[in-house]
Amino acid sequence: MADTVLSVRDLTLEYHSRRGPVKALRGVSFDLYKGETLALIGESGCGKSTLGFALIRLTPNSAKITGGSICFVDGSDQRDIMAMSDREVRRFRWTEMAMMLQAALNAFNPVLRISDHFLDTARAHGMTDKAEVMARARRLLTAVQLDANRVLPSYPHELSGGMRQRVLLALGLLLEPKIIILDEPTTALDILTQRTIIELLRRLKQEFNFTMIFISHDLSLAAELADRVATMYAGQIVELSDVYSAFEKPRHPYTLGLTRAVPTLHGGTEALVSIPGSPPDFINMPSGCKFHPRCPYADDDCRQEEPKLIDDKGHLTACLHWRQVTAQSKARG
Amino acid sequence: MSLLELKHISRHFRQMRKVVKAVEDVSLSIAPKEIVCLVGESGCGKTTTGKMAAGLLDPTEGQLLFDGKDVAAMKGEEFNRYRRAVQMVHQDPFSSLNPVRTIYQTMSAPLLYHKLVADERSARRRAVELLELVDLTPAEEMLDKFPHQLSGGQRQRVSVARALTVNPSFIVADEAVSMVDVSIRASLLNMLGRLNRELGVSFLFITHDLALAKYFAWEGRIGVMYTGRLVELSRTPALIERPLHPYTQALMSAIPEADPRITRTKERVALRSEDVPNLMNLPAGCHFHPRCPVWLEGKCDKLQPLLTDMGRGQQVACHVAVMPS
């Protein structure tokens, strides 16, 4: 088994809303292996972004992690991220684990040049050698296919959206973090720009050898880049498998439903099927399995007990009837 | 006989002394019961074209013809007929319904104003019928709710039902499913498809998602727009199998697909430049030539290609594509 770089166990997070406490994460457990790309897939409100923020402890003040652990593994050294002090976490962020946010195209300081952004980031994490920072910045900008000579002296508004996205990637890699978390990296980008970013991520990963988690509602992104796919629903991971199994032999009805709901350009023209109903209200969750009101396989057992993640040869599923589901998806072919 | 026809439609506006050609010389004719999808990236002018087709924006040049007659020249009852026949469904489920009016109030307003029903009671009945038509059940309960009490998908259905109150023959749907959860999109599209088949409503469906366009308009046509111009217009199966315009080819190869085997083995079309053209400073000749892998120096950078019929239901605006191979 490949090395584990991150180990999450039973992570629960609660935040306070006007209508009462909301358990946005309800016992999330998974391992992240060195060098892999893990896709966190789910629709609005499933908790995927919350999970991303929780991993790097960037959750808003109203949110509290009420249980579980996040262990960062660096060789033989294991560190519990939850137990770190604020200072330690700040140092940890960006140097070991970096997160790139969805609305980050506006994260630039409009009165600072790009070169200053690099210098500031480096200085904030203890790198004061200007020459070294600039050399690294140049290397990274070239890696993201930008002309360093043109970009470094520019202000953010002088660059296009696609270029800014690439500068952000370069900034994220400046301190050579081991893990990068990307939140909806291609949403709101045009198709051709999206393609550039996807290829870039592929190349960067090969060149700099980091581990990547990306959060998205876009299944096609997972199909492109992911080694493994985790599907989230109602604050939990309901399926975790390699990417081919996720699309061809899913074991959870929700994953199966998602793959049948999305059209492909070069695939066939069979009818798309929606998943009936809508995501649960976190204040008023259904009993047992949270997906059962929308599930064609649901029976009384499903309504009573919430299924745990069952590991079957590396393919994790939280469903009592997974064998039925996988038989059906196999039949479909 | 076309139901709605855009004839050399343009929409220009002035920005800081420069003329921005948001839409330039677009000609498109949609037949009754037909589905046409307009696809393109942001800034290509598809939304503006949709708004002009729906009569919400006036074209700067060109004509909008409804049932063969120029809409700009219509007055009184004739214009009212057009106004009711062509409706629009917007993208954002959060702003497409008035937040301080109940579903019933929103739907009854056109029913009562145009005297399509006799009184409030029949308005209520008709509203229920329409909500059931768009698969919003239990319809009776929905009527007295406010938009914020409905989910995004439900709100989009109400938008469609509202459009149906005036018995339109044509609906412009601008990214109508983009802001709805992925798992719900399919049933919305299937519902719209049903309206097309059973009620005979034509659709101009605007989207940036080519895969969605393929699914929805499989029996119809797809038009591809780039920097305000229509660069390809073909029957969907033909476009998917044999895209003629280099931009369409690039788009199709660039789109990630929800199937790892397909998407990781797709051949990518490499473009010559990453720069997205600025509408205020468009390249001369064919707008796509700076990025086009097959451009012809001397021709593509000088002459604007026009939409040409290639037979087999395919039209393309490209110097290279129309050349005999």
Add this chain to the structure above:
Amino acid sequence: MNTLALLGSSLRQSLRIMTRNKVGFAGLCLTLFIILGAYVAPSFVPADLEAHVEEIYEGPSAKHLLGTDYQGRDTFTQIVHGGRDVIYVAALAALLTLAIAVTLGSLAAVLGGWADNLINAAGELVLTIPHFPLLLVLAGFIRLTSPSALALIIASIGWGSLMRTIRAQVLSLKERDYVQAARALGLPTSHLLFREIMPNMMSFILVQFVMSMTGAIYNQTGLIFLGIIPMVTNNWGVMINLAWGQGAIFSKTSTWYLMSPIAIIVLLQFSLISMTRSLDELFNPRLRVGE
């Protein structure tokens, strides 16, 4: 109009919504207290306004809660009786200003073209002409003895800025998808304005009304203080004028006479402004129907 129904049929809900913001609710209570006091309390406090020369400029005591004025009259009594006119003029002026601004602003936004240009020009004219000098000139021609006339004058001079704000709001709401959809459905302009746009502006309009009131209070107080308005009744503004003119600032006990009307006016302004915090959400349907 359905918005009034929304408000009327659920007065209790409105109250509940207003309690959500503590400061806003405190403002509401204080405002109601002062206004009610100004209209009701005079029935309970006899207006003994005879001169008592032996009690000139006394400080606060059990007999005179706020001391006495330059003629030995009880300050507290004067405060209690002095609010009606001020509040009446303020409310009427605000109402009239709002009426003018909303009418002109919406017309400008909805009609566009020459109507828009005309109304804008008029608004700019009204904005640029300095208020006090103009009122000074008007006072020379019109006898400003009735509070209603005063309110009308204040309104006719002060609608410029509010009209522009309203116009901007209507212009912005006009582009909302649901308004465009109503347009596409062939619904008439009157429907768009009164049924689609206005109901979404109610909270805004209400807040503007309260702010207009505060402006009108300042305006009239200033006018009275400058002596432009003839002082017919003894209201708070008149008290300030008299106190200043009679040198009430010069002794420790007499300042109570000067400060009392100033304090009550400031208190009223403060409570009005605080109240607006609760008004923002008053027409939000999300808070009216259980989710």
